[in-house]
Amino acid sequence: MTTETAYAELVARLKRSHVLGTVNGLLGWDEQVNLPPDSADLRAEQLAVMAELQHAAASDPRLGELLAELEGRDGSPAFAEASAGRPGKGTAGPAVPPYQLTADQQVVLQRARRDYDRVVKLPPEFVREKARHNSQTFHAWADCKARSDFAGYAPFLQKQLELAKQEAAYLGYAAAPYDYLIDRHDPGMTAAVIERLFAELKTDLVPLMREIVSSPVKARTDFLRGFPVAPQREFLRAVTERLGFNYRRGRIDVSLHPFCEGSGADIRMTTRFDENNPLNSLFGSIHETGHGLYEQGLPLEHQGTPLGQAVGMGVHESQSRLWENQVARGRAFWRFFEPRFRETFPAQLRAVSSDELYLTVNAVRPTLIRVDADEVTYNLHIILRFELEKRLLAGMLVVADLPAAWNALAQELLGLTPPNDREGVLQDVHWSGGMFGYFPSYCIGNMMAAQLWHQVRKEFPGLEEDFACGDFSRLLGWLRRQIHAQGRRHDTQELVRVVTGEPLTPRHLLHYLRERYLPLYRA
């Protein structure tokens, strides 16, 4: 078998596995957007069977053979070694493959090896059980949240926690399950690195938040009522289209919890509407559009291979946050969109000045609900969740004590205590999908977004003037080249260093927050 043939077969198999993943993704999207209330059992079965098939495709021994062959090893004994270590390390084979793979192909090979080694360690029955439990837990969460019934939800969460530890153990992380769960969302990242970054951030963020919150300047919210859904929908469509989202390869629908699913070939975003809070849906949609733009910017020809995949959730969040916050909460963005917003809602906005509207867009007010949080306090919501996940996974906190621990931290960090679990520990969907280690990505994304924002404005000093003319193409082009086109060439921290020339740091985020918010809130 020639290198070309083996490589082509590897890519074909990776793409097939990707296609199965997209089917799974669509089932998940449909579950949250369309599923009739009593059809959950069938959906759980569908997801279980599909997860099993996807796992079978991703762990096919033939993939192992191809990887070994392309790495310049031969036969199955060498493959066994390969699956125990990283390519190029140890004594199992030469560091540089003897075949003439291009640099791109070597990236594919190395990332595919990492994925393969990871997936073959999970037994198919475990994958099936996990998929079924995810679906059941999602529905239990939705029910229990509606009733604010943590006790009813606890056994489902407990099982998710056990499954997460079990998964970490299969992957050789029995002693550090949280590191595994974090790395799964942000390759290369560890709990220790995050702990250091978050500690540095928290030190300056808490006083900054207090300074802003104690300011006599208060954003108006009295005019935020009576915004009908239909024009909200049209306005957010016009905004997200102008930012660059391609609706010929995507759509936006309504779900309980906003999310973005799919790949660049077919991306499904969701939002939710509130007639008394049009900014929530607008900024939520811009956030999801940031995710969508990243997926649509990944090279279509590499879909399904590591060159056509996102790095991880932290980088994904850097994209959604940059569009939502640095761009869409800025003066220049509103210079262009404010007249259009007023045209859509003339009566509702008649008695609001431009400065008042801009302050409302940048309102800072501690809230119990993460997804409603402003970008200053948002990071404190994440620090709270990181702290709790860390303790849960280390066995230092039991599920039954979670609501009390949540409430204590909410009081400490945000100065608020949830009146019930619906507005506290039950508010987020993530844990119901077993997605421990996901939350830190939001804050990593916030730090990275500010760092990218600093860099792109250094490279294009007049960039924000584009926005005032409704032109976002220069920014999008830069992100396409620097981030999107890279696929999974680099791990999270490596990518930050390559693009900005320095390691990931909370410094730029703190600087950005001070620069944007202190002038607004100085009386």
Next chain:
Amino acid sequence: MTTETAYAELVARLKRSHVLGTVNGLLGWDEQVNLPPDSADLRAEQLAVMAELQHAAASDPRLGELLAELEGRDGSPAFAEASAGRPGKGTAGPAVPPYQLTADQQVVLQRARRDYDRVVKLPPEFVREKARHNSQTFHAWADCKARSDFAGYAPFLQKQLELAKQEAAYLGYAAAPYDYLIDRHDPGMTAAVIERLFAELKTDLVPLMREIVSSPVKARTDFLRGFPVAPQREFLRAVTERLGFNYRRGRIDVSLHPFCEGSGADIRMTTRFDENNPLNSLFGSIHETGHGLYEQGLPLEHQGTPLGQAVGMGVHESQSRLWENQVARGRAFWRFFEPRFRETFPAQLRAVSSDELYLTVNAVRPTLIRVDADEVTYNLHIILRFELEKRLLAGMLVVADLPAAWNALAQELLGLTPPNDREGVLQDVHWSGGMFGYFPSYCIGNMMAAQLWHQVRKEFPGLEEDFACGDFSRLLGWLRRQIHAQGRRHDTQELVRVVTGEPLTPRHLLHYLRERYLPLYRA
């Protein structure tokens, strides 16, 4: 392995294959309801991979082993014999299995054997190619129909025709591909049987249609404008819910061509709205509700096995037609729903009398478009398509000559010639999915619906008085017991005989049409 174990494994494998089928079904539904315009390539890939996996599950040699074991045969040599003939026939094994299977289990075994023998004869590459071509052809059809471009569509149709013949050849029907295609939709039915039934129907139907059409009594259509979509949607929801559709296990959306997809656990119906034709959407939705009620009536505990599956498309259509026509075009139905319809659209219906409205509901007027046809002329649309399919499959008509042949038959049967192919040969979606042999099912369904209607009114003489009170439960209960609960116990013609005591005949349809329409159209 005990009989119980083998039977349990058989059922588990059938159910797994069914779950894969439901995933495929959902992809198809989403394609027509939600798919962004440029995402068709990915969907084609998804459908191709899923079709391949479903085929692999349905043709797994282990299924063959289990079937052979349960049939009282052993080992693989006997399995080869089993796959060549029907169980209980020939000399391959005893007619009665030596194991103690219940009568129900024997039905499962026999139908599963038929399906298995059929599926193992199709090579996986063929199944994959067919699925990919179906998806491509659907999009080509939608484009070409919009432009009325038959020449652009012809190569896609030609390929579908070749694939259909190829499939028939794989199944041993090289000499009679149309019989195979018909049997695939209506088990046990042949082109010769249909030809005889249609000839008998046509003989009396054409003069009946002429008598009605030449009547001086004309239905009003002038008031059919300005019916907003939102209340149309609410009204049809109220109607279909009262007929018995369970929206906790189903939903209705909008698509270009109305259809019903899914199983009783999650059924997806579609409709389309026209502000100037509210009856179209209403009756279309009632039609799809008939399909939905059948699926929801199939025993949920047998989902995925032949005891939880529909017989075929003819029986399916008998259910949709009976609700749409015999029930919803009747006086009693309108006695209950007319006040509600008027309440929903007071201004639009102010100047229309009850008799006028009822006549409009039962308007007979030859049209070029099958899905817009009344129930008198509808059957002529089917006879036209049957005639053309028969010739195409026999090689007596080439694709290039299809538009001319269509137009000639339309003139002969309906007295109308399509002004363009969009309103002629390009109007239907079916052939773009390779579904030759499907159309006759509509007319088989019409005949069967009238025959069931005759029977149920014989059993419940005051049945229509229920409808006038908005109660459809006695009819639904009867259909549940007589048809739905039977699953695939009987073939189409056998089921008709079992339920009505006589073979399928067009006599009841002709009688019903005369009884309903002649009094209305006698001046």
